[in-house]
Amino acid sequence: MRFISGHLINICLVLVSFIATDLCAKEYLVDNKKAYNKLASTLVAGDTVVLKNGVWNDFEIVLQGQGSKNAPISLTAETKGKVILSGQSNLKLAGEYLHVSGLVFKNGFTPSSAVIEFRVNKDNFAYHSRVTEVVIDNYSNPDKTESDYWVALYGQHNRFDHNHLVGKRNKGVTVAVRLNSEQSQQNHHIIDHNYFGPRPIFGSNGGETLRIGTSHHSLTDSYTLVENNYFDQTNGEVEIISIKSGKNTVRGNVFFEARGTLTMRHGNDNLIEENVFFGNGVDHTGGIRVINKGHTIRNNYMEGLTGFRFGSGFTVMNGVPNSPINRYHQVDGVTIENNTLVNVEHVQLGAGSDAERSAVPINSTLKNNLIINQDNQQPFTTFDDMSGLKFSDNIANTDVLKELAYGIKKEGVELKRGINGLLLPKSNAIKAGVKRDLSVLDKNATGVTWYAKKPAVVAFESGVTHTVKANSNALLAAIEKANSGDVLVLESGQYNIPKIVIVDKTLTIKAKEQSKATITYERSTLFEIHDGGSLKLDGLTITGERSPDYAGNSVVRTKKWGMVENYRFVLINSTVSNLDINHSYSFFMTGKVAFADDVSIINNTFTNVTGDILRLNTEYEDLGIYNAEYVNIKNNQFTDVQGSIVKLYRGGSDESTFGPHLFMSDNQLNNVGLGKRNKDGSSLYAHGVQVTDISSNTIVNSAPIIIEHTVGEPQTAITSNVFDGTQAPSVTELRVKGPHTAKLINNKVK
Known part of the structure; x- marks a missing residue:
């Protein structure tokens, strides 16, 4: 094609169409924003705009017009992957039969509420339109707390497919289906064959990868199809997919080492089938969480999932009686059948049961499911009366809870990995579980072929x-x-x-x-x-x-x-001294809103420190935000430290995150935490930490350990420690009445 800057190239195409405007399509090759904006309002059915290869900075694209089924209005790249939208760029579509492909968004962030938006304003939406083979790579607002979507679907009958989305780091859903107008309800959108690459742990609510609807419109039907997408380490928060509407289908997707669950948070009558979850033993990998009415959950395969509570391998929740629209509706009339769970650590029934969430599941069935744990640990936990969830023809290889045993047969089942990569019964006589020919989506069949799927992080000592x-x-x-x-x-x-x-x-x-x-x-x-x-x-x-x-x-x-980017910090085998000049x-x-995937302090010696060793407590507004996911303190010596070994804080009442996690073992503390500026008077202070394990430490002439439990059923174990000239640990429940839930075992207080 000969390039003419900003001018028309006429290419007549013979099209089989009954619309006269389709008979002669026009293709435009443009190299600047002014040229694009000049011709944008003139586009008719069959026209194609080709953006010249290069970097387009601060380009807010509006594609608007009336295409037809056989002759859409198209916007594409001269070469797929060679047109880079950077700076503050975005894309808005409105009209009918619009088609966008081949673009890359990176090195910037959207100036508006979304990077790609299937509308131009609150009154003009896209219909029968398609965005395909588009990349959004780390295109995140540098203010991590500023919320936006990467993709917002409005209108009806739109398709978002074969796209590559990776590295969203600021607050907000990666892809959101919006139902906040009548024109966007009962939309029949299709979201398929997309590669949802690693999304880092967000450390707060607001890190979902895909959301369909919101609580305000959750009793509205969406009819969205989510099919054959690959969710690769999408770790933003506890909800990977958050369904908040009705009559959606989620089928044939793969969740690979993804922390969190496919969650039916609001809305009724959703179909969840033939999805595959590979946890590979990674922390907090989950499967499916069930809330609300009328769902069918069948032929899903789950393997190697470690998650618990709301992030379990399989969770059926309690609801709130006469629940307001934004809380937890009772599970009613749900069918759970022919699913396979292999090495799934937790199946939680009646999860969330408390004084508010007291409505147990009713009129529901769990049948023909196969539950095999090769470590022979039975996975079920019940938190309430499960008589409204009827069990039949299920098979497990372990003894299960007595109240469930009537509908779960114990049977030794030998598994063999099939050609589809799934562990399936060797014996064809076993009819429970997924169908044997269940198709497992190949990661390479998703996203685009011309943009690499890279690891989430660069490993230490890999260069x-x-x-x-x-x-x-x-x-x-x-x-x-x-x-x-x-x-x-x-x-x-x-x-x-x-x-x-x-x-x-x-x-x-x-x-x-x-x-x-x-x-x-x-x-x-x-x-x-x-x-x-x-x-x-x-x-x-x-x-x-x-x-x-x-x-x-x-x-x-x-x-x-x-x-805005998560980091890691490790100190090993080192000596730190004389931090006492003032x-x-x-x-x-830590700075504010900074977030560590991991902070590890192992086999070091610290002496003469007038402050703290690790200060991870800048998020004091109690909004559920915190500064580090994993903190590991092992085999160190701390002497004459006026502050705390660690101050780790997670405030608020949000339940959308898994952390922080604090592990402290085999350390020697002497004269720690007694400085007059150490306001909490602790040698270790943990507020709202979800998992705490403090073991085999010797703490001499020091301030006490102070643990404050908030929300989320925190798990705290303080075991086999020696407290010499040091008070016993203090554990306080700040939100739950009654004694604390921490396990204090085999500690010696001298």
Whole structure:
């Protein structure tokens, strides 16, 4: 095609159509926004606009017009994947039979409420339109708390297919089907063959990957078909798919190592069939959660799922009597049949039962299901009367709860992995469970062929190893030149760093000989982690003796505000001392809205610290937001620390997240937490932490451990610790009446 900037190229096409305007389609090749906007209002059925290859910055595209079934109005790329929409760009469609393909959104964020929106305003929607082979890659608002959608479907009879969406990091649903107008209800949208790539843990409510409807319109039918999509480590929050409307079909999708569940949160009469869940033993991988009326859940396969409570492998919830529209409606008239659960740790029935959620499931059946746990642990937990859920012709390989045994036959079932990749009974006589020829979607059959499906994170020590001479300038230069995943090995000697080191890549810094590379520094912090950064320190000696005489110094901190990408931090085999030049000198400090997938402190020695070791408590507004998912503190020695070993805080009443998780074992604490500025008076302070395991620590002449339980049925175990000259741990229930639920076992208080 010959390129003419901004001008018309006439290409007459013979079309089989009865509409005169379809008989001569026009194709436009444009290279600038002005040219596009000039011709946009002139497009008629059969016309195609081709965007020239290159980067289009701050391009707000409106595609509007009346195409026809045989001659849509099309917008595409000169070469698929070579047209990049960056900066503050977006796409809005309105009219009929519009077709968009081949575009890539990255290096920016939408200036409006959605990146792709099937409407141009509240009155003009898209119908019978299609968006296919479009990529949205990390196109997230830099303000993590600012909410937007990546895709918002309005109108009716639209299709969103074969797209690649990965890395949404700010608040908001990745793809939302909107029912907030009559023109968008009973919509019959099709969402198929999309690759939903890794979505990082959000650390708050608002991280769903797909939502159909909202509670306000949940008694409205949507008739949306969600079919043959691949959900790859979509970990935003407890609801991966959140169905909040009626008469939808979710069929043939694969959930791979995805934390959370396919949730029928609101709405009735949904069909959930032939979906496959592979957890592979990853924490909090879940399956299906059932709420409301009239659903059919059949022929779904679940394997290796570890989730519990609302994120279990299979969950049937209690409802609220006469529930308001935005709470939990009673499970009524639900059929659960011919599903297979293999190595699913938890099947929870009547989940959420409490004084409010007291309406048990009724008029429902669970039949012909196969439940096999190869560790011989039975998975069922009941929280209320389950007589309204009738069991029949189910098979399990373990003894189950007595009240369920009438409808679940115990039988030794030998499994063999079939050609479809599923573990199926060797014997054809076993009729329970999924059909043997259940099709398992191939990841490569989703998304686009021309854009790589990359791992979610760069692993530590996955790149090139560089040796660094004992010179501060050499170290700074090596950090600057390093690529993500690289390892810097420090020769023995002294490194005095005169400026703050910005970490915006995955980087490992380790001593060639343990404890023989010493780092001092002259600014308020040594390392500051920014977006894209993760840091591992190994075998170093770090001292604060040359830091400035200011209060509130640190060794490592995140950017003070505004991070949108999750990070990781690891310190192992190192010695940290003399963080005492002034008060409130902490080892690690998080900035606001910064979120760590993992913070690990293992096999280190800390002495003379006037602040805290880990300060992970900046989210104090009680909105359910927190600063770290996993905190691991193992085999360290802490001596003369005036603050706490860790302050970890998750406030509010939201139940949409799994964390934080705190693990502390085999540590020695001496004179910890007794500083006058340590306001909570603790050696460890955990508020709202969902999983806490504190074991085999020796704590001498220190402040007590303080645990405060809030929502979410937190699991706390404090076992086999020695408290010498230290009070016993304090555990308080802040939202539930009665004694605390923590397990305190085999501890010694001297």
